[in-house]
Amino acid sequence: MNRRYLEEQTADRELERDEFHRNMEDMQVQLEDLRRDKERLDDIISNQKLEMDDYDIRLKEATENEQELLGRSEQDKDELKSTIDKVRLLLLRNNAAFCTRIIIYIILALRVS
Numbered sequence: 299m300n301r302r303y304l305e306e307q308t309a310d311r312e313l314e315r316d317e318f319h320r321n322m323e324d325m326q327v328q329l330e331d332l333r334r335d336k337e338r339l340d341d342i343i344s345n346q347k348l349e350m351d352d353y354d355i356r357l358k359e360a361t362e363n364e365q366e367l368l369g370r371s372e373q374d375k376d377e378l379k380s381t382i383d384k385v386r387l388l389l390l391r392n393n394a395a396f397c398t399r400i401i402i403y404i405i406l407a408l409r410v411s
Contacts, residue, residue, distance in 0.1 A: 385404075
């Protein structure tokens with residue numbers, strides 16, 4: 299009976315050892331899968347960071363261009379106001395014919411641009 303008991307215990311331990319090794323192999327496969335998933339996610343994150351940097355650069359350039367255009371627009375408005383003031387002065391000096399030509403020139407220039 300003692301021998302039979304030892305044989306059963308030995309068989310049980312061998313089954314437990316085999317199951318442990320199978321579990322270890324399964325865990326190693328899962329660990330490798332997780333490592334590959336992490337590498338893929340790291341690549342995705344890296345690519346997204348590069349895209350975000352690119353978008354930041356584009357946004358900065360677009361903002362700078364917008365500011366430049368707004369500055370030009372203000373400058374153009376100031377120049378137009380100055381020109382209109384000069385025309386008013388000329389009108390006050392009774393140079394109506396000359397001023398009329400200037401106004402027509404300005405209007406035509408504004409339509410072209």
